[in-house]
Amino acid sequence: METDITEHKEAEKRLRNSEERLRQATQLARIGYYVWDAIEDRCLFCSDEHARIHGLSPDEYIARASVLDAAFSLTHPDDRDAVKGAMKDLRSGKPIDIEYRTITPSGESYYVREIAEPVFDETGRVVQEIGASQDVTERASAEQEVRELNEHLEQRIEERTAELRSMQETLLRKERLAVLGQLTGTVAHELRNPLGAIATSVSVIRHKCAGTKLGLERALDRVGRSINRCDNIITELLDFARAKGLQATTAALDPWLSDVLKEQHIPDGITVKWSVQTNGAAVSFDPDELRRAVINVVENACQAMTEGVRGNDGTVAGELTIAIRANGTRVEIEIADTGPGIPADVLPRVLEPLFSTKSFGTGLGLPTVQRIMEEHGGGLEINSDEGRGARITLWLPPDGINEKRAVA
């Protein structure tokens, strides 16, 4: 009897030791475990760690987990369906291995990996479920961080790729323009010499015919007009080809622009409206080049209005609005007309060199304006409502071109 008691006590001690070692091991490994009664559907045992992951003590967990809805209230809402599905699998006899997030009563969340197996009775019925759970929050957070980093990296790569692509397009366009510029420059210059010979010879013929009644005057006038037209085209080509760098002057834009427009012939029927919203501050720009750009746009606008909008009696009635504005980021010259506007299908092409809708156009006007504005470090914007006119904005950096751009 005494031996029995001693043996019993020894056995109890060994069991306690074994339990203690298991507790220590699971705590060290951060592994929790539980035993579930599948017949009565209640928790039989819950380890400290398994309870901790759910933000509860083992007794609290057992009390709460035995009420099914309350148990699911400990699972992150986004993971509840997955956990329910796994529990159903387990009840039907399949082992499970899942990861989900818990939500503790105080609102904390842990990532948990849970492995559970069913225990069958001799008839093959699931009587118990034994599960082990591990807190994998650190690993999962690291994974999440890596995922986010990856996404961010991909986004950065996409952004950089887009930047590079646009830079490459700009470079390609500039290179194409440079080649085109060289070619047009050479051709234009070579044409000027023979054109000069034609012009002097026409003058000779005109002199020799004077008073002879040969009736050549109209023919000679036509030749003269055509020479002028050729010369204008050559000037446009040379303007486009010009790449000599900018000669900067510092001046207030509005009096300068007013002088430029005074020299410009504005057709009858077109009224000019002014709007100046600058503080009169001086801006650095190349007056020859900017004049070329402004005149080009003004001529286009006048042409659009004289050809486009005529009253019943055939007269021109148009309004040219010139606005100068300055804000912290740029200085703008806006030139708006009340002509027919630019058709939507033409608008994307107006900056293509050699694209023209006019029978006598070289298609270099607006590309030249764009080149000039870009050389100034600014740009050109075109807005148009078909039927309501066009609005062209030439803009410069707030102080105009900086010294680095200017070539003395």
Place this chain on the structure above:
Amino acid sequence: MTTSKLLIIDDDRDFAEGLAEFLELCGHDVDIAFTGEGGIEAAGKDAYDAILIDIGLPGVNGVECLREIRQSDPKARCFMLTGYSADHIAKLGLEAGAAEILTKPIDPEALSRRFCTVKNGI
């Protein structure tokens, strides 16, 4: 109306001859040279009221030609002809002593009137 004695130095024969013919019709006395060397030689032999020199001559170019003529005769009134409207070329010509830069195509009528007055130094 006063007319002038003029020299045109241009390798573009059609242009030079056309301009010379016209200026002669206007009463001027015009000689032509088709090379820089020929021009310098002509300028050395005769006295001209004005000399028109194309900038793009083969061999001795227009600016060199102008410089040499002005060296022999600092009072020579020289006009530089160019197909370019670029400023740097004009600057070269003016530095070499050109009275004016004329950009092709020039207006022959205006040029002739110009030479009617050049003699008077206006």
